[in-house]
Amino acid sequence: MTDRLKDFIENNADGFNDLEPSQDSWNKIAARIGHSEKVRNKKLRYISIVSAACIAGIAAFIIFFGKPQNQTDNFAEIPEVLEAEAYYTSQINMKKEQVYQMAGNFPELKNEMEVDLAELDTIMVELKKDLNDNVSNSEVVEAMIQNYRMKLMILEEIKSFLETKTDDQKNTTSYEL
Known part of the structure; x- marks a missing residue:
């Protein structure tokens, strides 16, 4: 068709x-x-x-x-953060001073410690930015506290290492005749 x-x-x-x-x-x-x-x-x-x-x-x-009315632009207005920052900063500064005094013979260890602490400081800056974005976020506050604890732990381990090295040096002292 x-x-x-x-x-x-x-x-x-x-x-x-x-x-x-x-x-x-x-x-x-x-x-x-x-x-x-x-x-x-x-x-x-x-x-x-x-x-x-x-x-x-x-x-x-x-x-x-x-923007909620109760939200602030500054994390420093949160009392818990202020208290934690003051406590951990004083503890970290005290431990850092002790480590510096003990690390006189170990400059490479001192440098590694500075690198590690600088990395944690960078993370802390990011956490503070996150906290400014969402002040009521308890997870960010907890992460900040964990960051401080990591710094203290690093300093404690370095201090412990330096104490054992100092003890070893004392025990291996040789006497000359």
Whole structure:
């Protein structure tokens, strides 16, 4: 059946192409296109105005109500953090001073300790930034305390190592005749 239709169209192609639509038909088509474009432009304008108003409303809401009233911008206003920082800083400074006094003969150990403590200080800066972002986050406070404990543990281990080395040196003292 497809072949008969194809043959018919090919045989009568001249008959299909000789008629042209009237000018009135083209005018009606052009009027419809112009009218639909005007309607479409009005819809787009309305949608863009509504979208802009929604975005402005959301932005205003976020600016005025996005931050809880009890949230502060400074972690130092949290008493637990202040107490922990004061305690651990004093402990760390005391242990560090003891290690420095004992590490006179071990400059490479002293350098390694400084690198480790500097790395932990970098982590602490990041934790403080996180705490400023979310003050009520107890996990961040716990991580900060854990950081202080790690510093103390490192210093304790170094101090213990230096004490054993000092004891070994005392025991292996040779006497000359």
